[in-house]
Amino acid sequence: xxxxxxxxxxxxxxxxxxxxxxxxxxxxxxxxxxxxxxxxxxxxxxxxxxxxxxxxxxxxxxxxxxxxxxxxxxxxxxxxxxxxxxxxxxxxxxxxxxxxxxxxxxxxxxxxxxxxxxxxxxxxxxxxxxxxxxxxxxxxxxxxxxxxxxxxxxxxxxxxxxxxxxxxxxxxxxxxx
Amino acid sequence: xxxxxxxxxxxxxxxxxxxxxxxxxxxxxxxxxxxxxxxxxxxxxxxxxxxxxxxxxxxxxxxxxxxxxxxxxxxxxxxxxxxxxxxxxxxxxxxxxxxxxxxxxxxxxxxxxxxxxxxxxxxxxxxxxxxxxxxxxxxxxxxxxxxxxxxxxxxxxxxxxxxxxxxxxxxxxxxxxxxxxxxx
Numbered sequence: 001x002x003x004x005x006x007x008x009x010x011x012x013x014x015x016x017x018x019x020x021x022x023x024x025x026x027x028x029x030x031x032x033x034x035x036x037x038x039x040x041x042x043x044x045x046x047x048x049x050x051x052x053x054x055x056x057x058x059x060x061x062x063x064x065x066x067x068x069x070x071x072x073x074x075x076x077x078x079x080x081x082x083x084x085x086x087x088x089x090x091x092x093x094x095x096x097x098x099x100x101x102x103x104x105x106x107x108x109x110x111x112x113x114x115x116x117x118x119x120x121x122x123x124x125x126x127x128x129x130x131x132x133x134x135x136x137x138x139x140x141x142x143x144x145x146x147x148x149x150x151x152x153x154x155x156x157x158x159x160x161x162x163x164x165x166x167x168x169x170x171x172x173x174x175x176x177x
Numbered sequence: 178x179x180x181x182x183x184x185x186x187x188x189x190x191x192x193x194x195x196x197x198x199x200x201x202x203x204x205x206x207x208x209x210x211x212x213x214x215x216x217x218x219x220x221x222x223x224x225x226x227x228x229x230x231x232x233x234x235x236x237x238x239x240x241x242x243x244x245x246x247x248x249x250x251x252x253x254x255x256x257x258x259x260x261x262x263x264x265x266x267x268x269x270x271x272x273x274x275x276x277x278x279x280x281x282x283x284x285x286x287x288x289x290x291x292x293x294x295x296x297x298x299x300x301x302x303x304x305x306x307x308x309x310x311x312x313x314x315x316x317x318x319x320x321x322x323x324x325x326x327x328x329x330x331x332x333x334x335x336x337x338x339x340x341x342x343x344x345x346x347x348x349x350x351x352x353x354x355x356x357x358x359x360x361x
Contacts, residue, residue: 003256010251018243032247043255109234127199128235134199153195160227 005051010039013055016130017062023125024066024118034069038062059132060140063122070118112162120155127152187221190214194225198232274316274327275335280309 001009017038021031038061042049049057113121119141126137138148185193193211196203203211215222317327 007256010248010255014243014248014251015240018247019240022241031241032244035243036247036250039251040254109231109238124235128232129238131236149195149199152199153192156195156198156228156231157191160224160231163231164227 001046001049001051001054003046006043006046009042009051009054009058013058014039017058020059020062020125020130021066023113023129024063024121025069026114027069030069034062034065037065056136056139059126059136060142063140067118108163109159112159115162116155116158119151120158123148123152124155124159128156185210185214187214187218190218190221191224194221194228198228274313275331275339277309277312277316278328278331279336281306281313 014035018031018035021034021038022028025031025034038058041061042054042058045057113124116124122141123137126132126140127134132140134145134148138145141148143151190211193203193207194215197208197211215225313328314324316331317324322330
């Protein structure tokens, strides 16, 4: 990848990388760190990553960095340094949805997403929010295609159930609006 | 909500509906079976509606832009990092040295064929030779090389491979190896 190609790739995917990290980590500082780190690592690997392979590479790297962050949180939580794992506080952080529009519906989806496991959130965000092809998601998450589809179906059902239980759903809104 | 008249269970129907959400093609029999099941099972029909609308909302979610401060950090640690600037600076000087060396050799050749050229043309060639050599000297200084070493280096590493690529064979110089800058 040439230098000008790197600049184009960063410009094209920086927000997507950050959004993904934000949705998985639900912590603005950590999401920013993970996004920055992924983009910098791409520069460091630019000689081996072609420009047309940058998106899946970035996706995989960002995902792995997010998982690393979550693991570190768990360790910190286990040693009791007082910094609770953010997973237990799903309302932390604005989330991409709130940044876009703070409607009740979007807020409720944001909260419901926060209650999913990082793995479920990953497949929902990659497929439903970022519209990525299955093969790219499967490569990023390092799972076979069949496993990925099964995980996506389960994640959809879990998210639907969470939304339905909150009482603030697209359907409730339609009824009240 | 067990099997309906068409024989499809709720689990099968929702599996098929997820495939529809995934944008997958399915054969007509399966699609018809799913549609019949949804038409006759209120629970699955409600779930399907909810899943569809949830997908619509998720697809409409906007991205969270990377803050400017973070982007600045990325640029400063990549394309704008001091180490990479030094590398580009050196590369540019190598390029300049290569270009100057080619011009120098070409103009030296022209300036020496006085009998075949008008005097004015010969003077232009001499002037150009001096300028090309000046660029070569600047490039050599930037590369922290002597002019002769810089010439040899860019000839070996830049000019010769480029000439070989386009199928040009460098003529053998009278005093030995080709283009070694004997006049420098």
